[in-house]
Amino acid sequence: MKYMIVLLLALFSTLSIAQETAPFTPDQEKQIENLIHAALFNDPASPRIGAKHPKLTLVNFTDYNCPYCKQLDPMLEKIVQKYPDVAVIIKPLPFKGESSVLAARIALTTLARSSATVPRAT
Template identity: 35%
Template sequence: MKSLTTIFAASIIAFTPISAMGDQLTGDQIKKLALEAILENPEIIRDAITLLQEKEELAKREERKAVIQSQIVALEQDENAPVLGNPNGDVTVVEFFDYNCPYCKSAVPMIKAAIKNDPNLRIVYREWPILSEGSMFAARAALAAREQGKYEELHWELMEVRGRIDEAVVIKAAENVGLDVDKLRTDMKTPQIDAHIEKSMQLAQLLSFSGTPSFVVGENVAPGLISPNQLQDMIDEAREVQAAKE
């Protein structure tokens, strides 16, 4: 990456009349001009840093959009991923989460409200257990609960737990929702569960997610906890984009 001094110098030269520069400036003269400009206008540093950050963020957003476009089927239509809400809905919200993530639990009221208020919304869950061994056990148990038709029940039960989730907590939650625990333990070892978690890890890496929760809605991503208004804006935009394509 170019140094800030070089960037400042290039900017100065770009807006300096040729007659004022003479035939040619040496490297030392360019640096001197840049340093003089900084001393006279220190806000240049702030503005340049802001500009660089904006360019980096824009580049990151474009990279993520490209990933979403190439992985849209894996993100939205994976038959090995749990779906809540309307399975045939016109907009899909993909959430990467961990049962030991307090921010994921904070997002529960928002997700429940979105499902209740929008009959055409699909929620695809990507179990992404990255915080502890307890997280991994919980993710495997939740995915295994699909075999008994109780993924949603166990999911919400685990999300209501306050404090750390470990094996004992998961088993108690499974009993609370009426799961056959012996069958659950057997089903937790199936290849489908390994495949789901591995795919979550791959997608999260491709999207440069660094923590939970992280959301994908249409071509937009939100790495981190968002407000209900932010989620609704993403849903509305995805719906508008889709309508424009039809």
């Protein structure tokens, strides 16, 4: 019973501290949004296919060892071919373990080394 009381007191004290903490200022929120936007859409290390100046940009988070991700890749290629104003940015998200991390590293290293010969965007 004492354990439960201590646990509840700790929970409520944490909640009151969270309420007292000031949220981000509007300027800070805008800076955070700009950082996220730059990381998603302007990262030169992220593979990209499709239009160079697209009207619509899709960001695809993928794991090279994920079977569902592999099924999506041909669909994204078809979208880019069918709609010339669309671009796809690929963001490796290795969630299936160490082999996924290795696959992502190999893919990004290969792209970086052959960027002069690999078409990036049309």
